[in-house]
Amino acid sequence: MTRERALWEAVATVAIPSLIIWGALFYTISDNARADEWPLYLIFVAMPLPLIFPIYKRYLRGPSVKLESPRTLFILAAGSALLGSSYIISALRSHRDSSDLVIHFAMGIGWLTIGAEKLRRAVKARANLAK
Numbered sequence: 001m002t003r004e005r006a007l008w009e010a011v012a013t014v015a016i017p018s019l020i021i022w023g024a025l026f027y028t029i030s031d032n033a034r035a036d037e038w039p040l041y042l043i044f045v046a047m048p049l050p051l052i053f054p055i056y057k058r059y060l061r062g063p064s065v066k067l068e069s070p071r072t073l074f075i076l077a078a079g080s081a082l083l084g085s086s087y088i089i090s091a092l093r094s095h096r097d098s099s100d101l102v103i104h105f106a107m108g109i110g111w112l113t114i115g116a117e118k119l120r121r122a123v124k125a126r127a128n129l130a131k
Helices: 003-029 035-046 049-061 070-093 098-130
Strands: none
Touching: 003 035, 003 049, 070 098
């Protein structure tokens, strides 16, 4: 990747989400904000901008391919499955309202899905090692 493209992609990775988030926040609080508070808001807008530099260096180095061992993937799959099942059990035991129940079920299903993907990758990595 060229230096210019790496720089612009790093700026886009950090600045665009920051501007969208802060723009939406400013839009919602613009009626209640006083004029003397705007410098404080600008400090918070500028805080994520130094993240451009490490992202730029990573883009210059190029993609790094890290192979995970099947054992590591199995451990991560088991941890994800435990976390997902604990969310689902928590939802079944103590649901305060329907939105709490839905959120706990969604989180549980998400973690179980991550665990299943890690398990699939572990089985595939073990099969590749056996060849």
